[in-house]
Amino acid sequence: MSAARRFERLVLPHLDAAYNLARWLLADRAAAEDAVQEAALRAFRYFDSAREETVRSWFLGIVRNTCFSHLESTRNRQELGGYDEATLDAAHVAAGHSAPEPGRIVAGRQARAQIDAALRALPPPLREVIVLRELEGLEYAEIARIAAIPVGTVMSRLARARERLRASLGTVGSEP
Amino acid sequence: MNPNDDDLSALLQSHATRHRAGPGLQARVRSRILLAGLRDAAGHLVDSTHPRPARWPAWVAGFALGVTVTLGVAPWVQQFEQDRSLAAGVLASHVRSLGSGPLVEVASSDRHTVKPWFQGRLDYAPPVADLADADFPLLGGRVETLAGNRVAGLAYAHRKHIINVFVWPDARQSPLTRAPVRGFNTLQWSDGRMRFRVISDLDAAELDRFGDTLRTRTAPP
Numbered sequence: 069m070s071a072a073r074r075f076e077r078l079v080l081p082h083l084d085a086a087y088n089l090a091r092w093l094l095a096d097r098a099a100a101e102d103a104v105q106e107a108a109l110r111a112f113r114y115f116d117s118a119r120e121e122t123v124r125s126w127f128l129g130i131v132r133n134t135c136f137s138h139l140e141s142t143r144n145r146q147e148l149g150g151y152d153e154a155t156l157d158a159a160h161v162a163a164g165h166s167a168p169e170p171g172r173i174v175a176g177r178q179a180r181a182q183i184d185a186a187l188r189a190l191p192p193p194l195r196e197v198i199v200l201r202e203l204e205g206l207e208y209a210e211i212a213r214i215a216a217i218p219v220g221t222v223m224s225r226l227a228r229a230r231e232r233l234r235a236s237l238g239t240v241g242s243e244p
Numbered sequence: 245m246n247p248n249d250d251d252l253s254a255l256l257q258s259h260a261t262r263h264r265a266g267p268g269l270q271a272r273v274r275s276r277i278l279l280a281g282l283r284d285a286a287g288h289l290v291d292s293t294h295p296r297p298a299r300w301p302a303w304v305a306g307f308a309l310g311v312t313v314t315l316g317v318a319p320w321v322q323q324f325e326q327d328r329s330l331a332a333g334v335l336a337s338h339v340r341s342l343g344s345g346p347l348v349e350v351a352s353s354d355r356h357t358v359k360p361w362f363q364g365r366l367d368y369a370p371p372v373a374d375l376a377d378a379d380f381p382l383l384g385g386r387v388e389t390l391a392g393n394r395v396a397g398l399a400y401a402h403r404k405h406i407i408n409v410f411v412w413p414d415a416r417q418s419p420l421t422r423a424p425v426r427g428f429n430t431l432q433w434s435d436g437r438m439r440f441r442v443i444s445d446l447d448a449a450e451l452d453r454f455g456d457t458l459r460t461r462t463a464p465p
Contacts (some may be wrong), residue, residue, distance in 0.1 A: 183255060183259050203262050
């Protein structure tokens with residue numbers, strides 16, 4: 069039983085982060101809970117290969133892989149297909165995003181709904197990095213490990229995600 | 245970084261929903277991991293997420309049947325015989341739960357999830373105690389049939405051992421008795437509201453500690 073206890077001590081503290089990531093990737097609460105449980109069991113299977121110093125990124129990596137597998141199996145492949153940087157760029161241009169309107173303020177109770185909706189509108193590879201960066205506060209290197217992409221790609225996806233979010237939300241100008 | 249990035253970060257961090265794993269999810273994950281750990285130790289499947297119709301390995305059914313058949317049906321040993329067949333049922337249920345399973349139909353270490361699960365499945369509310377701090381974590385619950393009655397089965401763990409607790413209403417108070425059965429250790433008692441029958445391959449001393457802790461935590465107010 070010591071393996072289970074050690075797992076509890078090292079991995080379970082990251083359950084909130086895992087569930088947050090799963091909810092943002094999968095939308096549906098039940099699917100997110102299933103994914104987290106599945107990921108936890110899978111992580112327990114491979115627990116021997118985990119290193120204490122990198123447990124969080126290792127576990128979140130398993131969670132995001134579980135979620136992306138679920139996305140692939142339940143959605144039209146085309147929606148997910150070709151998430152390389154070129155495709156993301158092309159899609160962005162094609163959508164005709166113009167410069168954000170300065171001074172359109174997002175405030176009050178509507179803010180949460182608006183911001184959540186803007187995040188949801190991002191394609192999963194962009195949503196993933198912005199959630200890990202802004203909501204979980206992770207460093208680029210850790211995000212790179214979790215998503216299994218180079219750090220440079222993390223930064224360019226973050227930049228794209230921010231562009232799209234600004235377009236959806238407008239910006240809060242720096243107050244004079 | 246462009247100042248707008250900071251503003252955007254601030255917006256996201258203040259307003260975007262940060263979902264948190266509820267206690268239910270935490271308890272389910274905890275229980276599943278414990279079960280997976282026990283499964284590894286025991287070498288066979290003890291976990292079941294979906295209730296299955298009971299499938300008894302042949303030798304267990306044969307044993308239970310054998311015990312019933314060898315006992316006479318003379319009325320003056322009726323009480324004794326009832327207890328013997330109940331004991332056989334407890335043993336068979338314990339072995340079956342470890343073998344073909346399922347060990348639990350609701351897998352959760354949270355008693356606030358397990359106890360309400362029995363509503364609608366039993367005509368009484370079994371006491372479900374949290375003994376995790378005493379190193380006896382709850383694995384979950386299931387409905388069992390003992391001597392023709394539907395009763396609550398609760399599974400606890402201690403290190404690599406599984407402890408099954410069967411509990412049902414019984415107003416006849418009776419003191420704690422211990423009995424070894426086929427290499428397993430068992431306890432039974434009634435606190436004047438509920439009758440408890442406990443079985444495990446745990447050693448007698450540790451099972452006594454479990455029994456003491458359970459009695460304390462389920463004692464009528």
